[in-house]
Amino acid sequence: MPQYLTAALYKFVSLPDYKALREPLLAVCEKNDITGTLLLAEEGINGTIAGMEENIRDVLDFLRHGAIFQGRLADLEHKESWTEKKPFYRLKVRLKKEIVTLGVPEVKPSEMAGTYVRPEDWNALISDPDVIVVDTRNDYEVGIGTFKGAINPKTGSFSELPEWVKKEAALREKPKVAMFCTGGIRCEKSTAYLRSQGFEDVYHLQGGILKYLETVPEEQSLWQGQCFVFDERVSVGHGLKPGDYEFCRACRYPLSPEERQSPLFEQGISCPHCHGKISAEKKRALAERQHQIELAQKRKQMHVGARFDKKPKKSADKG
Numbered sequence: 001m002p003q004y005l006t007a008a009l010y011k012f013v014s015l016p017d018y019k020a021l022r023e024p025l026l027a028v029c030e031k032n033d034i035t036g037t038l039l040l041a042e043e044g045i046n047g048t049i050a051g052m053e054e055n056i057r058d059v060l061d062f063l064r065h066g067a068i069f070q071g072r073l074a075d076l077e078h079k080e081s082w083t084e085k086k087p088f089y090r091l092k093v094r095l096k097k098e099i100v101t102l103g104v105p106e107v108k109p110s111e112m113a114g115t116y117v118r119p120e121d122w123n124a125l126i127s128d129p130d131v132i133v134v135d136t137r138n139d140y141e142v143g144i145g146t147f148k149g150a151i152n153p154k155t156g157s158f159s160e161l162p163e164w165v166k167k168e169a170a171l172r173e174k175p176k177v178a179m180f181c182t183g184g185i186r187c188e189k190s191t192a193y194l195r196s197q198g199f200e201d202v203y204h205l206q207g208g209i210l211k212y213l214e215t216v217p218e219e220q221s222l223w224q225g226q227c228f229v230f231d232e233r234v235s236v237g238h239g240l241k242p243g244d245y246e247f248c249r250a251c252r253y254p255l256s257p258e259e260r261q262s263p264l265f266e267q268g269i270s271c272p273h274c275h276g277k278i279s280a281e282k283k284r285a286l287a288e289r290q291h292q293i294e295l296a297q298k299r300k301q302m303h304v305g306a307r308f309d310k311k312p313k314k315s316a317d318k319g
Helices: 018-031 053-065 119-126 158-167 185-196 208-215 280-298
Strands: 004-012 035-041 044-052 078-083 091-095 115-117 131-135 145-147 176-180 201-205 223-225
Touching: 004 053, 004 185, 018 035, 018 053, 018 091, 044 053, 078 208, 115 119, 119 131, 119 176, 119 201, 119 208, 131 145, 158 185, 176 185, 176 208, 185 201, 201 208, 208 223
Parallel strands: 035 091, 115 201, 131 176, 176 201
Antiparallel strands: 004 044, 004 078, 035 044, 145 223
């Protein structure tokens, strides 16, 4: 039975004292043996954490009711999923300029975001011929799965989206724009940006793709493919069931079963996306790391090892 609870959360809310919140939050997470990442900024909080259920509940209660937060996160929403193994190896509580980087500081999602659309109402909206549907995620995420008929801006990072908006003529062809992302945070900020640029009828999927896959029955779904997630599950499908993608341990690119059959794929060392781009020194280190992992597996031990498996440069955005 799955024993680790994963909680994905975010909220745009004014936290001018966010720097003072870090240490108390870190202490509560460490006390509860939590792993994952939480980001704090003046504009709010964002992150995904995992641990035993009672420990995750304690941290969520602290966020919502802890005195240091002064009730500002009392209505914080989160999404849950269960795993048999810890989806993260370490805990990070970081201070940032933005909880998701758009690079347009004057955009205030807490004041300017578009209209929320519930997952059960999403199909009707994106099937409306007067609506342009935009996937606000990065290109490699869209490649795994997206909604039928959605536009892919082909961005390498979320901060590239404003430039795409300025140039994309299709956005002006219909009166309504519907935007979506993994958990809701990027589309909430992107709709706020569109409104700052004069767009009026702007909508976004409440709870993101994950809430849609959890809520909408597969036989009624307009989702095609799988959804990339920023943890060791790599991808999920309808009902948030784990998908069949795996990370390349060299470049952290999500690999399909077909890509793992490529002659350019070496377990733990390289894949079709990074083959030929890795230095000989790093390749030797990766090979040694893979050898140690295999030895640990034979001993039925967990091996974390040197962290060569950083995210790809194009995956700095979450949610």
